[in-house]
Amino acid sequence: xxxxxxxxxVSALLACAGSVFAQNNAAAGExxxxxxxxxxxxxxxxxxxxxxxxATTKEGADAATVQAQLKQALDAALAEAKRNAQPGQLDxxxxxxxxxxxxxxxxxxxxxxxxxxxxxEGRDFARIxxxxxxxxxxxxxxxxxxxSREARAKVEGExxxxxxxxFKARAAELAKGFGFSNYxxxxxxxxxxxxxxxxxxxxxxxxxxxxxxxxxxVPVEAGKAQVIVNVSGSVQMR
Numbered sequence: 001x002x003x004x005x006x007x008x009x010v011s012a013l014l015a016c017a018g019s020v021f022a023q024n025n026a027a028a029g030e031x032x033x034x035x036x037x038x039x040x041x042x043x044x045x046x047x048x049x050x051x052x053x054x055a056t057t058k059e060g061a062d063a064a065t066v067q068a069q070l071k072q073a074l075d076a077a078l079a080e081a082k083r084n085a086q087p088g089q090l091d092x093x094x095x096x097x098x099x100x101x102x103x104x105x106x107x108x109x110x111x112x113x114x115x116x117x118x119x120x121e122g123r124d125f126a127r128i129x130x131x132x133x134x135x136x137x138x139x140x141x142x143x144x145x146x147x148s149r150e151a152r153a154k155v156e157g158e159x160x161x162x163x164x165x166x167f168k169a170r171a172a173e174l175a176k177g178f179g180f181s182n183y184x185x186x187x188x189x190x191x192x193x194x195x196x197x198x199x200x201x202x203x204x205x206x207x208x209x210x211x212x213x214x215x216x217x218v219p220v221e222a223g224k225a226q227v228i229v230n231v232s233g234s235v236q237m238r
Contacts, residue, residue, distance in 0.1 A: 005154040023188070026037050031186070032236075033180070033231070034186060034234050034236050034237075035235060036234045037167065037174065037232070037234070038231065038232035038233075039158060039163050039231050040231070041158075042226050042228050043156075043166075044161075044224050045154075045224065045225060046151075046222065047147055047223060048123050048147060049122070049123060049145060049146040049147055050079075050120075050123070050125050050145060051119065051121045051142075052120045052121070052146075054119075054139060055115060055116065055117040055118070055138055056137065057113060059111060060111060063066045063101075066099060069114075070114045073116060073138060074097070074118060076135075077138045079135055081131055086122070088148075089123055089127055090119070090124055090131065091120075092119070094119070094120070095118060096177050099112055099114040100113050101164060105135055108130060116138070117141065118138055123148055126217065133217045137169045143220055145223065151154040156192055156229060158228050160192070163231040169189075174235075178237055183237045185235055186233065186234045188233030189195070190229065191229070192229045193227075194225050194226070195225065195226040
């Protein structure tokens with residue numbers, strides 16, 4: 001009989017504690033009528049940044065000889081590129097430079113292969129392509145387009161305004177649909193990215209030889225990119 005009394009007392013105590021816990025949560029303002037949503041704004045803009053890389057590969061039995069050939073080719077290309085360099089319009093930098101052993105059937109090194117790369121980047125397409133056409137020791141490896149920081153910043157604000165307005169409109173529409181007259185913003189996150197309409201043009205590298213290329217500008221044409229700003233978060237309907 002005593003055990004039964006104790007169990008009843010414990011059950012009553014737990015029920016009381018659960019009631020107090022629920023009251024405390026309600027008093028603490030546990031979120032109710034909260035909905036998650038997202039919206040985006042998109043602005044299409046002409047790509048104004050050209051990234052053109054040139055490269056060469058060399059092969060030989062001796063690593064030092066291959067390295068010297070690569071260095072000679074890269075030094076000549078750098079000298080030509082730097083003559084036309086201009087900050088923001090044509091920036092010059094070196095890319096990967098490395099040597100790799102070649103192995104025979106017996107797993108012994110039979111020779112060496114090396115590769116050197118030079119990158120021309122900027123907003124002056126004519127200057128970049130003309131410079132690339134004059135470089136005789138490296139061949140074009142890759143052509144890509146993008147947006148400069150200035151162009152991206154200019155349209156990112158516009159895309160953000162679109163996204164925010166769409167977020168607010170959708171929040172108001174959802175609140176009304178659920179029978180509420182208004183809403184309040186609880187939390188929000190904003191992020192942006194750049195989308196390209198299609199694959200970037202690419203040209204594979206060939207071994208460059210002096211005098212094997214004309215000094216005519218390399219023909220390129222940029223496309224358009226989309227700057228997208230996404231706004232996501234939650235609102236409390238009231």
